[in-house]
Amino acid sequence: MARLTVPKTYKLYIGGKFPRTESGRSIAVENLHGETIAHICHGSRKDFRDAVESATKAFSSWSGITGYLRGQILYRMAEMLESRREEFAAAIQVTQDVTVTTARKEVDASVDRLVRFAGWTDKYQQVIGCANPIAGNYYNFTVPQPQGVVVAIAPTTPSLLGLITCIGAPLCSGNAVIAIGSDEHPMATAIFGEVCQTSDLPAGIINLITGSQQELIEHIATHRQVSGVYAANVSKKTRTAIEEGAADSVKRVRCVTIDDDAWYDNSRVASPWEIEPFVEMKTIWHPSSC
Amino acid sequence: MAMDSTQETPADWEYSPAPEKTKVSIEPKNKLFIGGKFVSPKSRSWFATINPATEEKLADIACAGKADVNAAVLAAKKALPKWSKCGGSVRAKYLYRIARRIQERSRELAILETMDGGKPIKESRDVDLPLVAQHFFYYAGWADKLEYAFPGREVSSVGVCAQIIPWNFPLLMAAWKLAPALACGNTCVLKPAETTSLTALRLAEIIQEVGLPEGVVNIVTGAGDTGRFLADHKAVQKVAFTGSTEVGKLLMRSTAGTGKKLTLELGGKGANIIFADAAIDQAVEGIITGIYFNQGHVCCAGSRLFVEESILDEVVQKLKHRLRSLRVGDPLDKNTDLGAINSQSQLDIVQQYVRTAIDEGAQLHEVHQDRLPSKGYWCHPCFFTDVQPSHTIAREEVFGPVLSVMTFRTPEEAISRANNSPYGLAAGVWTDKGSKIFEIAKKLDAGIVWCNTYNKFDAASPFGGFKESGFGREGGMQGLRPYVQLNNKNGGLL
Numbered sequence: 001m002a003r004l005t006v007p008k009t010y011k012l013y014i015g016g017k018f019p020r021t022e023s024g025r026s027i028a029v030e031n032l033h034g035e036t037i038a039h040i041c042h043g044s045r046k047d048f049r050d051a052v053e054s055a056t057k058a059f060s061s062w063s064g065i066t067g068y069l070r071g072q073i074l075y076r077m078a079e080m081l082e083s084r085r086e087e088f089a090a091a092i093q094v095t096q097d098v099t100v101t102t103a104r105k106e107v108d109a110s111v112d113r114l115v116r117f118a119g120w121t122d123k124y125q126q127v128i129g130c131a132n133p134i135a136g137n138y139y140n141f142t143v144p145q146p147q148g149v150v151v152a153i154a155p156t157t158p159s160l161l162g163l164i165t166c167i168g169a170p171l172c173s174g175n176a177v178i179a180i181g182s183d184e185h186p187m188a189t190a191i192f193g194e195v196c197q198t199s200d201l202p203a204g205i206i207n208l209i210t211g212s213q214q215e216l217i218e219h220i221a222t223h224r225q226v227s228g229v230y231a232a233n234v235s236k237k238t239r240t241a242i243e244e245g246a247a248d249s250v251k252r253v254r255c256v257t258i259d260d261d262a263w264y265d266n267s268r269v270a271s272p273w274e275i276e277p278f279v280e281m282k283t284i285w286h287p288s289s290c
Numbered sequence: 291m292a293m294d295s296t297q298e299t300p301a302d303w304e305y306s307p308a309p310e311k312t313k314v315s316i317e318p319k320n321k322l323f324i325g326g327k328f329v330s331p332k333s334r335s336w337f338a339t340i341n342p343a344t345e346e347k348l349a350d351i352a353c354a355g356k357a358d359v360n361a362a363v364l365a366a367k368k369a370l371p372k373w374s375k376c377g378g379s380v381r382a383k384y385l386y387r388i389a390r391r392i393q394e395r396s397r398e399l400a401i402l403e404t405m406d407g408g409k410p411i412k413e414s415r416d417v418d419l420p421l422v423a424q425h426f427f428y429y430a431g432w433a434d435k436l437e438y439a440f441p442g443r444e445v446s447s448v449g450v451c452a453q454i455i456p457w458n459f460p461l462l463m464a465a466w467k468l469a470p471a472l473a474c475g476n477t478c479v480l481k482p483a484e485t486t487s488l489t490a491l492r493l494a495e496i497i498q499e500v501g502l503p504e505g506v507v508n509i510v511t512g513a514g515d516t517g518r519f520l521a522d523h524k525a526v527q528k529v530a531f532t533g534s535t536e537v538g539k540l541l542m543r544s545t546a547g548t549g550k551k552l553t554l555e556l557g558g559k560g561a562n563i564i565f566a567d568a569a570i571d572q573a574v575e576g577i578i579t580g581i582y583f584n585q586g587h588v589c590c591a592g593s594r595l596f597v598e599e600s601i602l603d604e605v606v607q608k609l610k611h612r613l614r615s616l617r618v619g620d621p622l623d624k625n626t627d628l629g630a631i632n633s634q635s636q637l638d639i640v641q642q643y644v645r646t647a648i649d650e651g652a653q654l655h656e657v658h659q660d661r662l663p664s665k666g667y668w669c670h671p672c673f674f675t676d677v678q679p680s681h682t683i684a685r686e687e688v689f690g691p692v693l694s695v696m697t698f699r700t701p702e703e704a705i706s707r708a709n710n711s712p713y714g715l716a717a718g719v720w721t722d723k724g725s726k727i728f729e730i731a732k733k734l735d736a737g738i739v740w741c742n743t744y745n746k747f748d749a750a751s752p753f754g755g756f757k758e759s760g761f762g763r764e765g766g767m768q769g770l771r772p773y774v775q776l777n778n779k780n781g782g783l784l
Contacts, residue, residue, distance in 0.1 A: 127441060132766050134748035135424065142752050142768060145732075227757075240547025247542035249712070250535070250554070250758045268778050271442055280714075280756045281768050284731050286741040 009039040010186075012047055012210065013193030015054030016203020022046050027211065029187055031094045040190045043209035045219045048178070051207035052225045055149040055176035058204025063146045063174035067122030074118035074172060077199040081111045084195065088160055091187040096157065109264050110161045116270045117168035124173065127272040132283070139286045144279035146174035147252060148227035151220045153180050153213055155232040158263050160188035165269050166230050167206060170278040175228070178207040180220070186210040214238070221245025228252040228278045252277060305617065308624040310411045314401045316488065322352045322511060323494035325365035326504030332357040337513075339487060342408035343621050343630040343666040351487045354510035359479070359519040362508035366450045366477040367525045369505030374447040374475035376503075378434030381473060385430030387500035392423045395496065399489055403461055404621045406488045408630030408667070409584050411622050421747055422465040425765070428749035429469035432770060436474060439767050443776040447475035448551055449527030451773070452520045455490075456533045457483035457632050458587040458689075464490050466753075466764045467530055468507060474773035476528065479508045481520055483533075485633050487511040518544075526550060530772060532589075535687075535713075535758050553762025553772040555589070555754055557687040558715030561708035562592030562744060563698075563730065566601045568720035572742065574608045577693070580718055580744040582616065582671045585628050586691040587636070589759075590716035592744055594684060595673075596704050599697040606695065609673065610657045616671055618660055628691060631667040640669050640690030647674050647683035652694070679707060687713070701730060709735045714756030718744045737763070 009026060011018040025042035041047075062070065081088070085107050093103040125144055132140040152166035159182045167177050181189025189208050196206045209216070217238055220229060222245040229242055229251060239255045246253045254277040262268050319336065321328040333355030338347045354362070373381070392399065396419040403414040436445040451471045455463035460482060471478050482490040494509050510516055514537075521529045521541055528551040531541055535556040545552050562580045564573045580592025597605045621629030631637040648654055652674040662668040673693035677684050684694045698704040708717055717736040721727050731739040737755040740746060747753070752766035762772045 130767055132750045134750045140751050142766060236547060243546030244543050247539045252761055267442060273776055281752055281763055282737060283752050284739045285743055285746055287743050
């Protein structure tokens, strides 16, 4: 008799822990033949609020450390993802209609994307900040500072590369991130928590929720502790809902529409101009005299 | 012997009147500026603008209706293709011309600004106008160098910009909006605040004088409805607004899902933090500049003063002494420190806040006792002590010459109390200790942090807020960002 398998239920990743959703709901993940291969949590509004609380508490532990150290931790995440390449490639390949080669290509690009953002942590400030030559005896300079808690709404595909790109941009500048994984292809998000957990990342800096993006949109847009929203490939209706909800606490919103190939283009999705929407520019004056 | 700065001046030295006597002519009826021409409003509606220092009517201003706004937006749309393609160096030269003409007509503009808005002539002459000219000079030079501001990107214009500005720095806000927009190849429809339209229309004359192509800048005067028609217009691709947080939120909702780019410069409740190791006399000057500049009609005003507990008595004594010496009155007098409150409705708001503060238990110090003119809108500069963080006066923007004084014991407490506000526009820190000043500056959630100074402005210095004080920057290299599309070499717009 064939061995009876042990199917896994992937849990949420909130505050450095793996809780099951408080809502007691789960979703079956099927392979291309319609067979259930795992279950994932169907996260709720309450799970999201818990994630915001964890992220808010953790923010200073990430924004307060040096860019150099953040870079090493992001690089550590790349190392951990590298060692699990096959697991991610298999998860993508069995649930999405792609070849093994394509799945591996996406995972490799995801590792490289983390390396890319690891490098930006102590450099983007020099690209988008500056010293200002004002007409008077003052030192005056403009420096970026992270906003706080940013919610990343990942695209349907590429489910891992898109997720990591949407997390990476706000993360590398020192924001705490809550990512809502792809509804259709949640496996990459579900497994990614295990990479985060083993990467020296302070608890609560990355939080991952799976389930239904649509169900959470209104709560994300109107939660006052959320500073920014980075949404990829959402419908016009969803975009309108996010932008309307954001008004109440003047959130920063960035909605992008990016086709599958463009996610592989670093200059398109991993430049300082993707980091800039989730930092605040601070200008500091000081008189100069004897 | 050390001077005691709280000592009374022995002799009674009154200032003689020093009025600015130059006469500035004002058209009785001021039309809209659309497609390079001054045109009567299709709405056939006009409203009066008055001098808030005398309550005398200065002129009638056209009230732009929907059809007028539509005509202005269409003029801007028509002018866009040529203007956006005419080349950065051509745009630069037009902006340089505007800057020069502003300098050459600065006296007229300063007087008009003071008559229409109530601010002291010494501020409009020495602060507003020099900054207006500098802003055009500064952005003129960027027009042909935009690609250097955005490494790795190709730059193009956004399109037709709707720009809505407030009454506290009328011409300066017009410059902040127009100069970067034009440098980046956009065309504009500007709506000044209804109480202060005159200098913007004088700028329209300058725009005609320098031969700026028709329709590149259009100016529609009117109140809130005019602004709403403008922001809602389908052909508008970018909305830039300076004003209240309440209206800013309405604009976020009305532009949601439209794809219009938006920048907001909204309210503030600036924290001005004074440590015991600061140069106290200088810090007291900084408090005065921070809250009483422009009658406190300043979104970045240092309206919450946090004083280290051990020096509270000293600071309050010096503040009282300094307040007595402020001259409040005729804005056209060159010795005047505080002019008129901009309008009756703003005066009502300020007075309501003062009453609320008293009702809630704060202690009013209205040491300034000079007699105020019988006509016009006036408010004695004042401050409150015994202010609790929960008091209305400590939380809400007053936009008048009213200061809340509070204390702290540790740097951590100062930071947490300063950041305990939905606003995050500006803050000040006073200490002679270098490492402390940078640590505090780093931890304050504010877009501008003035260290050992306050309320300084420069075209090269970005201005704008964190949190509910809005987003986007005006001034400096970062001030270009709201007015460009960044194009990736492999395709795609940002």
